Amino acid sequence: MQSRDSTEKEKTFEESQVSGGGLDTSSLKAYADEKLAIKEIEEDVDKRKKKLAEQETALIDHMIDQGVHTVSLKGGITLSINTLVWAKKLVNDKNEIITAIRESNLAFLVEEGYNSNRLSAYLRELNSENKPIPAALAKVISANPVSKLSAKKYTS
Numbered sequence: 001m002q003s004r005d006s007t008e009k010e011k012t013f014e015e016s017q018v019s020g021g022g023l024d025t026s027s028l029k030a031y032a033d034e035k036l037a038i039k040e041i042e043e044d045v046d047k048r049k050k051k052l053a054e055q056e057t058a059l060i061d062h063m064i065d066q067g068v069h070t071v072s073l074k075g076g077i078t079l080s081i082n083t084l085v086w087a088k089k090l091v092n093d094k095n096e097i098i099t100a101i102r103e104s105n106l107a108f109l110v111e112e113g114y115n116s117n118r119l120s121a122y123l124r125e126l127n128s129e130n131k132p133i134p135a136a137l138a139k140v141i142s143a144n145p146v147s148k149l150s151a152k153k154y155t156s
Contacts, residue, residue, distance in 0.1 A: 035151035 060081055063071065070080040089097060098110050123143045126133060133143060 032151040036153050039151075 059079075063069070063079075063081060070078060072078050091097065101107065101109055119141070123133065123141075127143060127145075132138070133141070
């Protein structure tokens, strides 16, 4: 969601300071409540994922020990062991890996590219120092400010 650039000097007000003005604090409060509710749900999901991850290896081992690949449970639930092969690097030198891929006649797997997160971080750094985007770069990208509301609940 994009909005106006919020890089101007930030001001913080208590609700009682703006309640008589034109600021719609009821809409802001409703938004903040929803934002905080989503955060709580996401925290719960993260806890559940962690719990499942802790159980998964033991349950897979148990199913394999019992010679079972798929099991049907009450309520129409089916659990199956799904195994996928993923590449895992054995060395930290990216160039060494790329060379080995090319030597294996797999050059089509090697791509030249850039990391958009790192590029965005660079643009934020330029912005914070009030420096312009280099001319060659400015021809192909723009610095796109995106403002979002954050919500925090403070407890006493």
